[in-house]
Amino acid sequence: MGRTIRFMETILRDGQQSQIATRMPIEDMLPVLEDLDSCGLYALEVWGGATFDSCLRYLGEDPWERLRTIRSHVKNAKLQMLLRGQNLLGYRNYADDVVEEFVKKSVENGIDVLRIFDALNDTRNLKTSIRAAKEAGGEVQAAICYTTSDVHTVRYFVSLATEMERAGADSICIKDMAGVLTPEVAYELVGEIKAATDLPVQVHTHGTAGIGQMTYLKAVEAGADIIDTCLSPLAEGTSQPATESMAIALDGLGYETDLDVDKLDAIAKHFAGVRDRFLADGGLNPKVLEVEPKALLYKVPGGMLSNLISNLADLGASDRYNEVLAEVPRVRAELGYPPLVTPLSQMVGSQALMNVLSGERYKVVPKEIRDYVHGMYGRPPVTISKEIRKLIIGDDEVITRRPADLLEPELPKAREEIGMYAKSEEDVLSYALFPEQARDFLGRREDPFYDVPVQEVEVTIDVA
Amino acid sequence: MGRTIRFMETILRDGQQSQIATRMPIEDMLPVLEDLDSCGLYALEVWGGATFDSCLRYLGEDPWERLRTIRSHVKNAKLQMLLRGQNLLGYRNYADDVVEEFVKKSVENGIDVLRIFDALNDTRNLKTSIRAAKEAGGEVQAAICYTTSDVHTVRYFVSLATEMERAGADSICIKDMAGVLTPEVAYELVGEIKAATDLPVQVHTHGTAGIGQMTYLKAVEAGADIIDTCLSPLAEGTSQPATESMAIALDGLGYETDLDVDKLDAIAKHFAGVRDRFLADGGLNPKVLEVEPKALLYKVPGGMLSNLISNLADLGASDRYNEVLAEVPRVRAELGYPPLVTPLSQMVGSQALMNVLSGERYKVVPKEIRDYVHGMYGRPPVTISKEIRKLIIGDDEVITRRPADLLEPELPKAREEIGMYAKSEEDVLSYALFPEQARDFLGRREDPFYDVPVQEVEVTIDVA
Ligand SMILES: [Co+2]
Ligand SMILES: [Co+2]
Numbered sequence: 001m002g003r004t005i006r007f008m009e010t011i012l013r014d015g016q017q018s019q020i021a022t023r024m025p026i027e028d029m030l031p032v033l034e035d036l037d038s039c040g041l042y043a044l045e046v047w048g049g050a051t052f053d054s055c056l057r058y059l060g061e062d063p064w065e066r067l068r069t070i071r072s073h074v075k076n077a078k079l080q081m082l083l084r085g086q087n088l089l090g091y092r093n094y095a096d097d098v099v100e101e102f103v104k105k106s107v108e109n110g111i112d113v114l115r116i117f118d119a120l121n122d123t124r125n126l127k128t129s130i131r132a133a134k135e136a137g138g139e140v141q142a143a144i145c146y147t148t149s150d151v152h153t154v155r156y157f158v159s160l161a162t163e164m165e166r167a168g169a170d171s172i173c174i175k176d177m178a179g180v181l182t183p184e185v186a187y188e189l190v191g192e193i194k195a196a197t198d199l200p201v202q203v204h205t206h207g208t209a210g211i212g213q214m215t216y217l218k219a220v221e222a223g224a225d226i227i228d229t230c231l232s233p234l235a236e237g238t239s240q241p242a243t244e245s246m247a248i249a250l251d252g253l254g255y256e257t258d259l260d261v262d263k264l265d266a267i268a269k270h271f272a273g274v275r276d277r278f279l280a281d282g283g284l285n286p287k288v289l290e291v292e293p294k295a296l297l298y299k300v301p302g303g304m305l306s307n308l309i310s311n312l313a314d315l316g317a318s319d320r321y322n323e324v325l326a327e328v329p330r331v332r333a334e335l336g337y338p339p340l341v342t343p344l345s346q347m348v349g350s351q352a353l354m355n356v357l358s359g360e361r362y363k364v365v366p367k368e369i370r371d372y373v374h375g376m377y378g379r380p381p382v383t384i385s386k387e388i389r390k391l392i393i394g395d396d397e398v399i400t401r402r403p404a405d406l407l408e409p410e411l412p413k414a415r416e417e418i419g420m421y422a423k424s425e426e427d428v429l430s431y432a433l434f435p436e437q438a439r440d441f442l443g444r445r446e447d448p449f450y451d452v453p454v455q456e457v458e459v460t461i462d463v464a
Numbered sequence: 465m466g467r468t469i470r471f472m473e474t475i476l477r478d479g480q481q482s483q484i485a486t487r488m489p490i491e492d493m494l495p496v497l498e499d500l501d502s503c504g505l506y507a508l509e510v511w512g513g514a515t516f517d518s519c520l521r522y523l524g525e526d527p528w529e530r531l532r533t534i535r536s537h538v539k540n541a542k543l544q545m546l547l548r549g550q551n552l553l554g555y556r557n558y559a560d561d562v563v564e565e566f567v568k569k570s571v572e573n574g575i576d577v578l579r580i581f582d583a584l585n586d587t588r589n590l591k592t593s594i595r596a597a598k599e600a601g602g603e604v605q606a607a608i609c610y611t612t613s614d615v616h617t618v619r620y621f622v623s624l625a626t627e628m629e630r631a632g633a634d635s636i637c638i639k640d641m642a643g644v645l646t647p648e649v650a651y652e653l654v655g656e657i658k659a660a661t662d663l664p665v666q667v668h669t670h671g672t673a674g675i676g677q678m679t680y681l682k683a684v685e686a687g688a689d690i691i692d693t694c695l696s697p698l699a700e701g702t703s704q705p706a707t708e709s710m711a712i713a714l715d716g717l718g719y720e721t722d723l724d725v726d727k728l729d730a731i732a733k734h735f736a737g738v739r740d741r742f743l744a745d746g747g748l749n750p751k752v753l754e755v756e757p758k759a760l761l762y763k764v765p766g767g768m769l770s771n772l773i774s775n776l777a778d779l780g781a782s783d784r785y786n787e788v789l790a791e792v793p794r795v796r797a798e799l800g801y802p803p804l805v806t807p808l809s810q811m812v813g814s815q816a817l818m819n820v821l822s823g824e825r826y827k828v829v830p831k832e833i834r835d836y837v838h839g840m841y842g843r844p845p846v847t848i849s850k851e852i853r854k855l856i857i858g859d860d861e862v863i864t865r866r867p868a869d870l871l872e873p874e875l876p877k878a879r880e881e882i883g884m885y886a887k888s889e890e891d892v893l894s895y896a897l898f899p900e901q902a903r904d905f906l907g908r909r910e911d912p913f914y915d916v917p918v919q920e921v922e923v924t925i926d927v928a
Contacts, residue, residue: 217681
């Protein structure tokens, strides 16, 4: 028999995050958790990314409780989470004490594998979370944030992978958040990383540009060990290629998948009902299923293009679109080729827009860009030239240390501030990560009437 | 440089037929016909299939006029149509005189390539249209109707392809209408047909089951010359993989495509607007974009499954679904393994349903099945056993000749019947194919008020 290819199922995290804005409640998961656990899947991605924020903000769920619940039903498959390195689940650097504690508690509450990445691919920003994960007994999957640019060559990514291996990674993920990894690059990249390291390689892409299936196929042919797929009801489009489809195709091509496709089909039937509900109530916008090859043509992620279009429309400057589009790669190069992923894609887009609209390049510079040039986000792939640096931050000093080295411990203050509502260390961490949302959530938990409008309470009393 | 892979663009026929029920009017095509002609596409599929009926029935367009209009704008790309052999664009056998005249007029009005297939893969049903096409100077693409069953092996299809070559085919199409052709079978089948014939091989699949991109990739690796794709706005799901995406992926892998992707992108922008309009007014049901791997698991096309489900629901017998599903392959085997394509899929489904619900197998038999067993549709892939034949048609004789041999010429009668409205031989053919719709359409053309309700005419008079 052929080589075994394992699958990570994303429907509980990236699949639902990509298609239904992470609004799936635990109730939609409970009926099939045991089946998901016993159908041969290598791992379930269930936590991290936007799920934490969404639990607190929209679903009235304790994210830690969700994790424990899932763990209580899942005994065979690994539980995986996505972590933005020093940014954890947010977009700012947290102090090391928060990172250490958060990672430790993630493992304690049930996570097996932590997929850790940094938007700039600055491995210094992964250091603390990798160490903490290993200390807690978790498995570290270091993720390369895949992007295209003159400097993001196969050689560059391979050297990054070897750096990650030295930093203690147990496996490598090629994380293509924008769906721009083409089949031939996937083939080359996977082959080279397999040759240069001793680690399993997992590939993550999206169907947005209409090439995801081929990218996985070529990655597998080059030696990829695990692919990320989503059960058919929330597959393709902005999500991943379908689990059942990839399994059947690879099986036919002589690979082993260990998957019970009949069981997968039964689980898919459940999620088809969930999907239909979201489609009916507008929670699933059919636009997410459209094929959008633009990102491959313009080398700019689809989401960034639509952001620019809507920002320009808001400013009544839609006619400057082509100028801004041409300015994007220029700004990106000048800023040292940051990967075009959140929040860097938004930052580069804003700067390009301001450069065009203000009539003078870098006349207006958002605070985030100044912080970035100061080194507060980490090391750009290429050093920013003296001229551009001077233009943006004048003679200010640039931080050369790991940005989080500058941060004082944050947990003591968090503990104090949320003390009256926090019942556990996990609660404190929720507050440390998302103060407003956690305070709201924990407060409501304390007082069931907390968020009930006064008027409604009166009505209830009247009736009684 | 690598081998050249050519593309046939389907957005004007199969793409729009699959996603928006063939409702695209010529006005949506006109603005981009010249661009479609000059961006390197090998062919445009523009006619046949359901377009003819849809023009007459829903769009108030003369299908012949549409073809001539398109031809007047398209000088480089070949114009292609889909033809159901002796059934032309319908589901019954037409007499040879109709077939001959229809094919001749198709070429005269602008068609370059006729893709001709028979639902049973009975090449006798292709004979007349192939001969007529060649006489008219058209290019004949004989299409294998791809299906899966115990008898539909690679060897079977290869022998069919060689038979088609002997019958005069200029190229072979592997036509996978249900999207069930897996990558490994595509690879094997294309390779074997290329080895066994001297003809170009074109592959046609659908994205329904979530494997279409991989199937094309493997087909290309095995030597396929042309693939059928659809511009991104109506791509994937029940339609084909996206033209731009496949072009970029294949280009990256070292193949030549001759395509101008920037031009394709500009054309796609136009069709994105069309798509959005159909989506907004309900003409595009987002369900067509969903991934549905069921057809791969059950070896039964998705459309057939949903038909069964809704038929059973109508009959209040939804609880018998699994029994009917198990009966389908049994009936199919007993009927000589017909490909599960229209109308055979519906016929097999109905018979399976009646076998289960009536409590006795073949107690109730629809007229179509009796005709089929009589040989009126052609030769089944496998001869039907004496027992089953006897059960269905008793001691009746089975036709062993080509079914259309039994038909008297039909054009004289058609000419007479539609004489008062027909202004051309093309009009007569429209009537010969779709009498009701053509009479309505040609009548309306005669009298612009023909279909205006009396009440509205009165209102107009009142106002005046
Ligand atoms: Co992702
Ligand atoms: Co088709």
